[in-house]
Amino acid sequence: MTRHALRNTLSLMLLLGAAGAALAGQAPGSSAAPDVPISHRDRLYAAEQFSNTVSVTDPADNRLLGVIRLGDPAPGNFSPLYRGQVLVHGMGFSPDHRTLAVVSIGSNSVSFIDTATNAVKHVTYVGRSPHEAFYTPDGKEVWVTVRGENYISVIDAATFQEKTRITVADGPGMQIFSPDGKYGYICSSFNPETAVVSVADHQIVGRVKQESPFCPNIAATPDGRQVWFTLKDIGKAQVFEARPPFRLIKTLETGPITNHVNFAHTAAGDFAYITVGGLNQVKVFRTDDFSQVATIPVGSLPHGIWPSGDGTRIYVGLENADQLTAIDTATNQVVANVPVGQAPQAIAYVPNAVPEGDGTQGLQPLGVAGQTTQLKLHGVVNGKPVATDHAPTSVTLFDQGLLQVLQASATGLQPKHAYVLALASRADGGGPLEPLAAFMTNPAGSAIVNAIGPIRQVVRDDAGAGARRYLVIAPSENGKPGAPVQVQAL
Structure with a gap:
């Protein structure tokens, strides 16, 4: 041949x-x-x-x-x-x-x-x-x-x-x-x-x-x-x-x-x-x-x-x-x-x-399908977010016009524990929290968390004076959030 x-x-x-x-x-x-x-x-x-x-x-x-x-x-x-x-x-x-x-x-x-x-x-x-x-x-x-x-x-x-x-x-x-x-x-x-x-x-x-x-x-x-x-x-x-x-x-x-x-x-x-x-x-x-x-x-x-x-x-x-x-x-x-x-x-x-x-x-x-905002949350040490060796919690805001669908890939948390994803008025997570979504972690200490709303407008550096908020994850006890354990990385 x-x-x-x-x-x-x-x-x-x-x-x-x-x-x-x-x-x-x-x-x-x-x-x-x-x-x-x-x-x-x-x-x-x-x-x-x-x-x-x-x-x-x-x-x-x-x-x-x-x-x-x-x-x-x-x-x-x-x-x-x-x-x-x-x-x-x-x-x-x-x-x-x-x-x-x-x-x-x-x-x-x-x-x-x-x-x-x-x-x-x-x-x-x-x-x-x-x-x-x-x-x-x-x-x-x-x-x-x-x-x-x-x-x-x-x-x-x-x-x-x-x-x-x-x-x-x-x-x-x-x-x-x-x-x-x-x-x-x-x-x-x-x-x-x-x-x-x-x-x-x-x-x-x-x-x-x-x-x-x-x-x-x-x-x-x-x-x-x-x-x-x-x-x-x-x-x-x-x-x-x-x-x-x-x-x-x-x-x-x-x-x-x-x-x-x-x-x-x-x-x-x-x-x-x-x-x-x-x-x-x-x-x-x-x-x-x-x-x-x-x-x-x-x-x-x-x-x-x-x-x-x-x-x-x-x-x-x-x-x-x-x-x-x-x-x-x-x-x-x-x-x-x-x-x-x-x-x-x-x-x-x-x-x-x-x-x-x-x-x-x-x-x-x-x-609009190509318009998103990515954020990360890190663990809190002495009141400040600190990057660790393991993958941080990643958050994406998917634009839907004025609103966004928020999706957090939460990791590094206690297994089978109740938490809340919330907005804080201070960068260290202090002050009153505005809950966005309550969730329970799986046996591996992780969860996929969703919320929807005009979130991008308040979590970025260009938010107006007094409107700036910071994403946090806090443990939930009896329906009330405790001190944040993860805070939005700056």
């Missing part, structure tokens, strides 16, 4: 791998499938819950192309006549790479988007507070975890209509499938149990005990041997065998606000990448001996994570930084950051999503 003929044959194999039913040799597909080199035909998507957008990035040059606007920011989405989506959050894609399934928690919907044109093809409404949606590997069904209830909504991928429900324990958090399409793995956000379901007949065939009730994310290794899931409340990840008897084989200490897990299949082996929101890090583990091989500092509150089609890059959504971060898997170094919409949650890398054309139809600029 001539060199020219060999090159054409290899190119054809790559195209067939991208366009056929089999995914590339990366999660969520099989490691036996051919990898797809990064190109301008690929797309990286992020679901952004406060701007209600889906950002679309060209990974070949790490360039944001625009956003698909599925809804309006607050307070426009409070109207009783509002018809858009609210809290755009979950994301999956079809095996042929032509359809994106985007879950909106607040409007109980799954939006099916054409990857080539960015057009919404259909919106299917399901039960209360769905979380994630993924296609079965044969492309015939879409399983949606309805976290506010006790079932998986099984949608016919051809008609977009619900065909059946799979009853599980209350609060199914997420589901993923074995690369061969035989099993679906469903972890729970409200009960300490992961269910294993036979895809062929929708019957539960196994159960795996979770060390805590709160699993936000689950993923299967491309070699079909393991399933990893994260436990956000206690800062751990667990691993079990992907085949019967589904034996639990490892529990890893990862850190506070452990979010998502995914894999890179490389020449050096298979590696699990885990986002740890409370530490602003991505931790990397081998899947053969579970040794930790890297700790990668990234931006504020890393959340969703996904590999490129060839495993050379891992992409991370930074929830409190409104960015996507690209990590080189050969060096485990950050090589690029891309601005996106507000509070990216799930992300997805889709190889060959745009077979022809520039794929920018229907995209809009970031606009």
Whole structure:
């Protein structure tokens, strides 16, 4: 065979791998499938819950192309006549790479988007507070975890209509499938149990005990041997065998606000990448001996994570930084950051999503979705904020016009303790406090805290005389705040 003929044959194999039913040799597909080199035909998507957008990035040059606007920011989405989506959050894609399934928690919907044109093809409404949606590997069904209830909504991928429900324990958090399409793995956000379901007949065939009730994310290794899931409340990840008897084989200490897990299949082996929101890090583990091989500092509150089609890059959504971060898997170094919409949650890398054309139809600029303010809170020593070695509490104010949605990634607090996020009139946190949100920390001493209001106008240095306020966190006893333990860094 001539060199020219060999090159054409290899190119054809790559195209067939991208366009056929089999995914590339990366999660969520099989490691036996051919990898797809990064190109301008690929797309990286992020679901952004406060701007209600889906950002679309060209990974070949790490360039944001625009956003698909599925809804309006607050307070426009409070109207009783509002018809858009609210809290755009979950994301999956079809095996042929032509359809994106985007879950909106607040409007109980799954939006099916054409990857080539960015057009919404259909919106299917399901039960209360769905979380994630993924296609079965044969492309015939879409399983949606309805976290506010006790079932998986099984949608016919051809008609977009619900065909059946799979009853599980209350609060199914997420589901993923074995690369061969035989099993679906469903972890729970409200009960300490992961269910294993036979895809062929929708019957539960196994159960795996979770060390805590709160699993936000689950993923299967491309070699079909393991399933990893994260436990956000206690800062751990667990691993079990992907085949019967589904034996639990490892529990890893990862850190506070452990979010998502995914894999890179490389020449050096298979590696699990885990986002740890409370530490602003991505931790990397081998899947053969579970040794930790890297700790990668990234931006504020890393959340969703996904590999490129060839495993050379891992992409991370930074929830409190409104960015996507690209990590080189050969060096485990950050090589690029891309601005996106507000509070990216799930992300997805889709190889060959745009077979022809520039794929920018229907995209809009970031606009208000790109307007945020970042703050930090530090511990208090002798009445002054002092930076410590561990990640500080990060706060982002997401502009919604006059108002902002505040989100704090609170860390370094006492486990299972009541606190209040408040405004103080003095930089040291002294004086009367104006409570914004009460919260309880999880067993890892962390929490995600939200509030809404015209907060940016009073917490910045340019606030008018007498109006300046400072964000603080104080313990709460009998509904009353005590002395602040964290104060806004100046």
